[in-house]
Amino acid sequence: MAFESLSSRLQNVFGKLRGKGKLSEDDVNEALREVRLALLEADVNFKVVKELVAKIKEQAVGQEVMKSFTPGMVVIDIVNKELTALMGGTQSKLARSNRPPTVILMVGLQGAGKTTTSGKLARLLQKQNHRPLLAACDIYRPAAIKQLQVLGEQLKVPVFTMGDKTSPVEIAKNALEHAKDNNHDYLIVDTAGRLHIDEALMDELKQIREVVSPDEVLLVVDAMTGQDAVNVAESFNKQTELTGVVLTKLDGDTRGGAALSVKAVTGCPIKFAAMGEKTDALEPFYPDRMASRILGMGDMLTLIEKAQAGIDADKAKEMERKMRNAEFTFDDLIEQMEQVKKMGPLDELMNMIPGMGKLKGAQDMKVDDKQFGRVTAIVRSMTKIEKEKPELLNASRRKRIANGSGTSIQEVNKVIKQFDDMRKVMKQFSGMMGPGGKGFKNKGKGPLGKMGKNFRFPFG
Structure with missing residues (x-):
């Protein structure tokens, strides 16, 4: 992933700053020393590093920062603005001639x-x-x-x-x-x-x-x-x-x-x-x-643009209705996977969500085309009624599906289990958010909490 090592180093530095109620000049100097080393290790030009760190320090040791209620966050904001300015400040669009082409x-x-x-x-x-x-x-x-x-x-x-x-x-x-x-x-x-x-x-x-x-x-x-x-x-x-x-x-x-x-x-x-x-x-x-x-602040704007470009609005609306009414089928699962795949690598999308890149396991969430193909083959080896009613999938049916898809019974079981977990979550959401629902108060218990800890989307 782009900037992975630099991002990891900088987030560690600023994590320490966030934990401090007050910042001394020594705290800022120590943080900037780490920032300087991180940038140099990332192969950033030496002169560029020197000028960038000087600009950050000039603002970060001011009285406004030292007396702020959240000095660590103020320093991070300064670094964010200076990094942005370093890379050009704003998007530079393609020129367009008054007389084509x-x-x-x-x-x-x-x-x-x-x-x-x-x-x-x-x-x-x-x-x-x-x-x-x-x-x-x-x-x-x-x-x-x-x-x-x-x-x-x-x-x-x-x-x-x-x-x-x-x-x-x-x-x-x-x-x-x-x-x-x-x-x-x-x-x-x-x-x-x-x-x-x-x-x-x-x-x-x-x-x-x-x-x-x-x-x-x-x-x-x-x-x-x-x-x-x-x-x-x-x-x-x-x-x-x-x-x-x-x-x-x-x-x-x-x-x-x-x-x-x-x-x-x-x-x-x-x-x-x-x-x-x-x-x-x-x-x-x-x-x-x-x-x-x-x-590590995410990039929701790009994520939204990718979603708008890759996801069919009418299909999304219909999918939302199915999820709300717990009518989600295996065919819908494949369609959802196709839509997500259009948006790009799953690990890249995760890093656009603020804070998600730091979650345990988030870095391992990659869309494996081979695994995607196996899941698709398994679903397509099911009959129409089996896709709609997974409870019919007994041992002999699962063996037939494994043979038909060129996969193992263990892989078939894994996909069915993950699908079952998803349906339980949707059913729980449906009860909470539907008419007369009491709102989301799961707090890690029940199917949703279990999914948060153990669920793995069928890409990996």
């Missing part, structure tokens, strides 16, 4: 994920009802053009190509004309990378820039390279006048140094972050939300 030039080193990110960006624009065109200008890397064409086919986004014998400058020029003639409002130009920055690469990018006059020049960098990502961004910015940065593989970078350093070092805002392999795993970068997640 808006041209986006994708640049970066080989292996950073430019081609994949170009496809992801096209998908994101497509979801916003735009008509993007992808231009294949990487004629050097074997199969780069084919890769973009395959992505285009998957996403149903057209790809402009003239093969690998025409110069990238000529391809970009013709792609722009094609975009204008065919009413594309965005042109995404996928350029070649190198294993290192060289004059030939930069000269080619400058020539492409001259012929297409891009509205955005986005540098794609691998977040997992840490300080190298920042160095690459600095070099590209000096020579190609970047307008923004896209961080890839941020979900695999437990340190997060690149995300916290790149804006401060280069002045270029982070516009997007790639949080997975799927074609829709590209998110706008919100500095305030990211800072909140790092400090």
